[in-house]
Amino acid sequence: MSPESIPSRRRDFLRGALTTGTAAAAAAAIAAAAPPAHAVGATAAFPFEGEHQAGVYLPAKPQAASTFAVFALTATDKAGLKALLQAVTDRVRILTAGGTPTPAGSGAPPADSGVLGPAMPSDGLTVTVGLGHGAFDSRFGLASMKPQGLGPLRIFPDDVADPAWLGGDVLLQICANSPDTVHHALRDITRHTRAWIQPQWQINGFVSPPRPSGTPRNLFGYKDGIANPSEPDGLVWITPGSGQPEWAVGGTFIVVRLIRMLVEFWDRVSVNEQNTMIGRRRDSGAPLDGSLERDTPQYAKDPNGVVIPLAAHIRLANPRTPASDGTRLLRRGYNYVLGQDPTGNQNVGLIFACYQANIQKQFEAVQERLAGEPMTDYIQAFGGQYFIGLPGVTGNGFLGAGLFS
Amino acid sequence: MNQEVTLRRQWIATGVAVVASAAVIAIAATGARSEPPATPEQSTAVVSVSDAACGSGAGARSAGPVTFTLRNDSKWPTEVYLVKQPGLGTLFRSVILGPGVSLNERAVLGPGSYSFQCLQGGQVRSISLPFAVTGEVSSDDTPAIKQASSGELQQSNNLYLRYASQTLGTMAPQLRGLTAALASGNLASARLYWLDARQTWAGLGAAYGSFGDAGDNIQGVRNPALAPANDPAFTGLGRIEYGLYHRDSAQALKEAAVKLDKDVAALAGQLRTLPLVPGSLPLRAHEILEDTLRDTLSGQDDQGAGMAFAITSADVLATRATVADLAGPLESRRPGITATINTTLDAVNTALAPLHRNNSWITLADATPSQRRSVNAAVSSALEALADIPQLLALPQGSE
Numbered sequence: 001m002s003p004e005s006i007p008s009r010r011r012d013f014l015r016g017a018l019t020t021g022t023a024a025a026a027a028a029a030i031a032a033a034a035p036p037a038h039a040v041g042a043t044a045a046f047p048f049e050g051e052h053q054a055g056v057y058l059p060a061k062p063q064a065a066s067t068f069a070v071f072a073l074t075a076t077d078k079a080g081l082k083a084l085l086q087a088v089t090d091r092v093r094i095l096t097a098g099g100t101p102t103p104a105g106s107g108a109p110p111a112d113s114g115v116l117g118p119a120m121p122s123d124g125l126t127v128t129v130g131l132g133h134g135a136f137d138s139r140f141g142l143a144s145m146k147p148q149g150l151g152p153l154r155i156f157p158d159d160v161a162d163p164a165w166l167g168g169d170v171l172l173q174i175c176a177n178s179p180d181t182v183h184h185a186l187r188d189i190t191r192h193t194r195a196w197i198q199p200q201w202q203i204n205g206f207v208s209p210p211r212p213s214g215t216p217r218n219l220f221g222y223k224d225g226i227a228n229p230s231e232p233d234g235l236v237w238i239t240p241g242s243g244q245p246e247w248a249v250g251g252t253f254i255v256v257r258l259i260r261m262l263v264e265f266w267d268r269v270s271v272n273e274q275n276t277m278i279g280r281r282r283d284s285g286a287p288l289d290g291s292l293e294r295d296t297p298q299y300a301k302d303p304n305g306v307v308i309p310l311a312a313h314i315r316l317a318n319p320r321t322p323a324s325d326g327t328r329l330l331r332r333g334y335n336y337v338l339g340q341d342p343t344g345n346q347n348v349g350l351i352f353a354c355y356q357a358n359i360q361k362q363f364e365a366v367q368e369r370l371a372g373e374p375m376t377d378y379i380q381a382f383g384g385q386y387f388i389g390l391p392g393v394t395g396n397g398f399l400g401a402g403l404f405s
Numbered sequence: 406m407n408q409e410v411t412l413r414r415q416w417i418a419t420g421v422a423v424v425a426s427a428a429v430i431a432i433a434a435t436g437a438r439s440e441p442p443a444t445p446e447q448s449t450a451v452v453s454v455s456d457a458a459c460g461s462g463a464g465a466r467s468a469g470p471v472t473f474t475l476r477n478d479s480k481w482p483t484e485v486y487l488v489k490q491p492g493l494g495t496l497f498r499s500v501i502l503g504p505g506v507s508l509n510e511r512a513v514l515g516p517g518s519y520s521f522q523c524l525q526g527g528q529v530r531s532i533s534l535p536f537a538v539t540g541e542v543s544s545d546d547t548p549a550i551k552q553a554s555s556g557e558l559q560q561s562n563n564l565y566l567r568y569a570s571q572t573l574g575t576m577a578p579q580l581r582g583l584t585a586a587l588a589s590g591n592l593a594s595a596r597l598y599w600l601d602a603r604q605t606w607a608g609l610g611a612a613y614g615s616f617g618d619a620g621d622n623i624q625g626v627r628n629p630a631l632a633p634a635n636d637p638a639f640t641g642l643g644r645i646e647y648g649l650y651h652r653d654s655a656q657a658l659k660e661a662a663v664k665l666d667k668d669v670a671a672l673a674g675q676l677r678t679l680p681l682v683p684g685s686l687p688l689r690a691h692e693i694l695e696d697t698l699r700d701t702l703s704g705q706d707d708q709g710a711g712m713a714f715a716i717t718s719a720d721v722l723a724t725r726a727t728v729a730d731l732a733g734p735l736e737s738r739r740p741g742i743t744a745t746i747n748t749t750l751d752a753v754n755t756a757l758a759p760l761h762r763n764n765s766w767i768t769l770a771d772a773t774p775s776q777r778r779s780v781n782a783a784v785s786s787a788l789e790a791l792a793d794i795p796q797l798l799a800l801p802q803g804s805e
Binding site for chain 2: 072074100102103105106107108109118191194195196197198200
């Protein structure tokens with residue numbers, strides 16, 4: 001599919017030959033991401049130890065609340081980075097297990113903020129830790145261990161990059177069933193790590209409840225996240241022999257991309273046009289050639305895009321061909337709300353987080369396919385970063401231990 | 406609660422307002438009634454405080470975590486400590502319990518002999534018979550911290566007042582230089598003298614409110630509802646900074662400098678004999694840098710000079726001085742703590758080093774985000790270490 005063949009971009013009349021623009025890294029998120037978990041309860045707990053970190057495939061449905069907190073490393077050497085990762089590991093182990101905090105005694109302030117009450121519930125908490133390319137610069141002596149393809153977030157032609165929301169060395173992706181549990185975890189971890197990391201940007205997200213059923217809706221009103229690769233498909237975790245450093249095996253590349261959704265503009269567009277931009281029906285979530293949310297689009301039967309246009313978001317993002325199969329990625333989308341902008345519009349959108357074994361062959365390949373799609377006019381990607389999600393921890397180890405062995 | 410905040414900020418004992426009475430705090434403590442109980446643990450015990458006995462109900466038990474429900478069955482507001490024998494180090498201090506009030510306190514008990522102490526009006530009134538704890542704990546047991554006394558902290562206060570008096574003495578020639586520079590209309594020179602004096606004042610550890618009105622007049626506190634030029638109560642270093650960076654006339658600023666000089670001389674005259682609140686110095690040890698982070702590194706208290714890093718540097722000096730003055734009481738409770746704290750303060754100086762050459766400083770606005778983060782990281786990390794000082798040296802409630 002070449003960009004020139006995209007037929008229906010609404011603004012093409014005004015923009016002339018703009019169809020060659022690569023677009024909307026954002027867009028991949030908008031029509032997808034796994035259905036979220038609900039009513040998991042305060043006692044829901046996901047084990048910290050494992051071959052892989054939680055917060056990617058575990059739990060299968062994203063928790064209702066999240067924050068993506070990104071930090072700059074203020075540690076100045078390898079020992080500082082190691083101390084950071086050890087301290088983060090200690091805290092995440094304690095926080096995800098839940099329980100009554102060990103009392104600090106009379107010689108220190110309280111050990112815990114008390115935000116979750118005297119006995120903190122695990123509340124479905126997961127904390128997923130990633131490192132940006134800055135952790136592999138000259139400060140820490142780890143340049144030779146830098147994963148291939150880990151650089152700054154690629155800026156695509158239709159993005160509206162805002163430096164205040166770009167970059168960062170350390171990602172804490174904190175997800176839980178309630179926002180107070182997310183806040184509590186972030187506050188606890190930063191308390192124990194102040195010397196080594198300082199906040200760079202942070203955005204909170206939520207997953208809506210099913211309306212009325214099935215996959216939750218994004219802020220365009222569409223069910224978002226219907227199709228994701230399963231874990232046995234082998235597209236997410238870094239494996240031996242993939243050309244990545246050995247320490248990274250069991251990890252995954254995390255792309256965080258902040259996508260504003262211009263909802264006022266969107267609301268002034270007919271639902272039929274919305275449906276053809278997405279490729280699904282707004283009411284049911286069904287693909288335009290089906291009748292149920294879970295129906296699989298039959299693109300082979302519609303080679304000219306009569307029913308599902310060739311430039312529909314779901315068709316560009318996942319053409320369901322043998323060639324595109326390996327470009328699929330795991331998505332966990334979170335809606336965000338940041339108030340208003342100077343024009344009087346709401347500043348809302350999607351925290352698009354995706355997970356893959358190869359950033360270039362998966363995330364970037366999908367974005368290149370989406371270049372110039374009709375939905376581009378209604379979204380603006382403005383921030384984010386690429387991270388290497390660290391391998392999981394087994395036994396008494398710590399996150400990123402393989403960097404120091 | 407407002408009263409408690411005021412108490413904490415005040416150094417000078419100036420009468421009823423700064424002397425916490427047990428009764429006043431007891432009223433606040435009744436708010437604890439609505440606190441939900443802690444989740445039941447393996448080991449719990451109800452401990453009664455009565456007019457006849459302190460802490461009946463705590464029998465011999467196994468080592469490990471325990472939740473005590475403290476219940477005041479007496480007629481009097483009572484503070485309850487769990488102490489370890491011998492030495493009577495404190496594992497926890499309750500708030501003051503009003504009559505009829507219960508609350509939960511937790512500790513991890515290592516093997517040994519323990520008692521409850523009951524205090525009223527800051528004085529130990531009774532102590533329970535010891536109870537034995539046997540066995541081992543898997544995690545760290547709660548440390549027993551020797552209770553601080555007013556007399557012990559008075560020695561530290563005396564050390565501090567000597568330091569403060571010497572420091573304030575160095576302000577006089579700086580203010581004379583400032584006045585002379587303003588008299589000759591040399592604003593560039595005046596700004597240098599102002600910075601010297603501002604740093605000296607910060608080096609005193611004069612977190613706002615520390616010296617009451619005398620301190621406020623020297624520091625200069627803005628009325629946020631008024632423009633600085635129309636705020637007659639806005640004086641001292643802050644007002645002069647504002648004028649130096651907002652094109653006020655040198656003559657008008659000279660008058661402010663003369664008044665500042667008088668205010669400093671007046672405080673210097675009183676300083677050695679100021680009756681400090683005994684427990685204030687441990688609070689000051691962490692509040693100086695709390696103010697640095699909140700007011701200075703945020704840019705909130707800047708009046709135009711942008712000298713946040715220069716002031717931070719002086720605040721570090723002041724913090725070092727207070728920690729040094731408290732070193733004896735601190736080290737006897739947690740050996741090595743002053744070295745640990747000084748390491749964190751050294752890190753602040755390391756972060757500040759690229760931001761100045763001698764006393765010529767980059768402004769807060771000109772610093773890169775990375776430079777600001779380095780300073781913020783070091784200051785906030787130091788604060789985590791300093792936060793233990795007031796806890797280690799807390800006086801019994803009502804004894805201040």
